[in-house]
Amino acid sequence: MKKSSDSLWLLPDGVQETLPPDAQAVELLRRKILQTYHLWGYDLVMPAMIEYMDSLLTGTAHSLDIKTFALVDQLSGKQMGVRSDMTPQVARIDAHLLSDDKQKNRISRLCYCGHLLHAQAEGITSSRTPLQIGAEIFGIDTIAADVEIISLMIETLHTAALDTITIDIGHVGIFRNLMRNTSLDTEQENYLFDMLQRKSIPELQQYLQQLPLDEHLGDQIHQLALLNGDVSMLEDARKVYADCADDLHQSIDHMQAVVEAVQTEFPNTLIHCDLSELRGYSYHTGLVYAAFLPGQGKEIARGGRYDDVGSVFGNARPATGFSADLISLYQLSNVSSKPEPGILAPANDDPELVKTIQALRQDNQRVIIDLSSGNTSPEDQYCDRRLVRQTSGWVVEQVSS
Numbered sequence: 001m002k003k004s005s006d007s008l009w010l011l012p013d014g015v016q017e018t019l020p021p022d023a024q025a026v027e028l029l030r031r032k033i034l035q036t037y038h039l040w041g042y043d044l045v046m047p048a049m050i051e052y053m054d055s056l057l058t059g060t061a062h063s064l065d066i067k068t069f070a071l072v073d074q075l076s077g078k079q080m081g082v083r084s085d086m087t088p089q090v091a092r093i094d095a096h097l098l099s100d101d102k103q104k105n106r107i108s109r110l111c112y113c114g115h116l117l118h119a120q121a122e123g124i125t126s127s128r129t130p131l132q133i134g135a136e137i138f139g140i141d142t143i144a145a146d147v148e149i150i151s152l153m154i155e156t157l158h159t160a161a162l163d164t165i166t167i168d169i170g171h172v173g174i175f176r177n178l179m180r181n182t183s184l185d186t187e188q189e190n191y192l193f194d195m196l197q198r199k200s201i202p203e204l205q206q207y208l209q210q211l212p213l214d215e216h217l218g219d220q221i222h223q224l225a226l227l228n229g230d231v232s233m234l235e236d237a238r239k240v241y242a243d244c245a246d247d248l249h250q251s252i253d254h255m256q257a258v259v260e261a262v263q264t265e266f267p268n269t270l271i272h273c274d275l276s277e278l279r280g281y282s283y284h285t286g287l288v289y290a291a292f293l294p295g296q297g298k299e300i301a302r303g304g305r306y307d308d309v310g311s312v313f314g315n316a317r318p319a320t321g322f323s324a325d326l327i328s329l330y331q332l333s334n335v336s337s338k339p340e341p342g343i344l345a346p347a348n349d350d351p352e353l354v355k356t357i358q359a360l361r362q363d364n365q366r367v368i369i370d371l372s373s374g375n376t377s378p379e380d381q382y383c384d385r386r387l388v389r390q391t392s393g394w395v396v397e398q399v400s401s
Helices: 005-009 022-039 059-067 087-097 143-159 172-180 186-198 201-210 215-223 233-240 246-265 309-313 326-332 351-362
Strands: 050-052 069-072 079-082 108-115 131-138 166-171 270-274 287-292 301-305 319-325 342-346 367-370 383-390 393-398
Touching: 022 108, 022 131, 022 143, 022 326, 087 108, 087 131, 087 319, 131 143, 131 326, 143 166, 143 246, 143 287, 143 301, 143 319, 166 172, 166 246, 172 186, 172 215, 172 246, 186 201, 201 215, 215 233, 233 246, 246 270, 246 287, 287 319, 319 326, 342 351, 351 367, 351 383, 351 393
Parallel strands: 166 270, 342 367, 342 383
Antiparallel strands: 050 079, 069 079, 108 131, 131 319, 166 287, 287 301, 301 319, 383 393
16 A cells, blocks of 8 residues: 555654754854863764674663663674664773873763664653753762863853753762661662652651651651751761761761852852752762753653773773753754854856855855745845945845845
8 A cells, every 4th residue: 555645754653853943043052062172172073873782781871771772783683773872882981091101080071962772761751862962071080070061061051042040969878878878779769769759748657657767767768758958968878877887977077068150150040959869869979950941740860980990991980971852952942043044145157256255154154045046035035235336346245124
């Protein structure tokens, strides 16, 4: 049976195209953000779209198994995968760049932008082909590095004209420290993690009572769901966990130092501390953070510290970074999608006209040749000016409205 022509236009669920004028607006935003990264000292990398599965799904990427499209390389017969996240690829690139022993301790700042492909969408409205943009710092685990990368995430959102943002900051080290004092298995720990993420407090209380935990430790775990607010909340956390190990208190101190430094740099950005903020718990090792807009339940950017991610590539390195979907940022922003108005030029082989058009284009002016021989108006060709012949030569005139 012959397919209808309409069916040829259909795309798979969760797969979108970006058309004019939005595509040009997204591209201009991409350039602005990458230029910001360049000015901050971040070097652009372009990871491969497809890799062998054994290198693509290593380190932090194990949680991406179900998102990754698999296929067989017809040349080698090996299984390959289409990237579903660029962070593990950038970690591999960092490890490769530092293969020289003299470079082992160098701090690397890398940034990237490229399409991903997800076998499964994260939500009903999520794209399976996000355009991921982000930045990473490798080789240093200081407060200053965390402050820099969170500040750059905020700057990224400001570049996209998203100013009324809230930053949620947590630290997976606190939850991990409490879990070390229990005999819970991985399934029980993951169940607790899930309830904390959902802030399902009644369910959490009921489940804690079923676990082999003493009452005091159970209460400390329960308090994770309640301890959230501005930076002053961390003082309450110190009291709740007063008898806990020093490294738990170091996590709290680290959180406070980072929040205060970022707040000083961005006083108009609301920063929310949340001890049950555990996004990416399976691979993050320290601070985790996410950015939100009012009325948006899903984060618009997220990141965290994932130290030693490069160990699987033979070079364990401290690392922290963030990423966002550039197309989502554009859709949420008020960045103009109107095409840049051009100058309409007649289809004429006059050498002087050719030189004039070349000069205008070299001056970054958009010049469109009228291939309709005057049968289409300048407005319909997105032009607000046109080239006309005068005694002095070819000049640009405004199109009368």
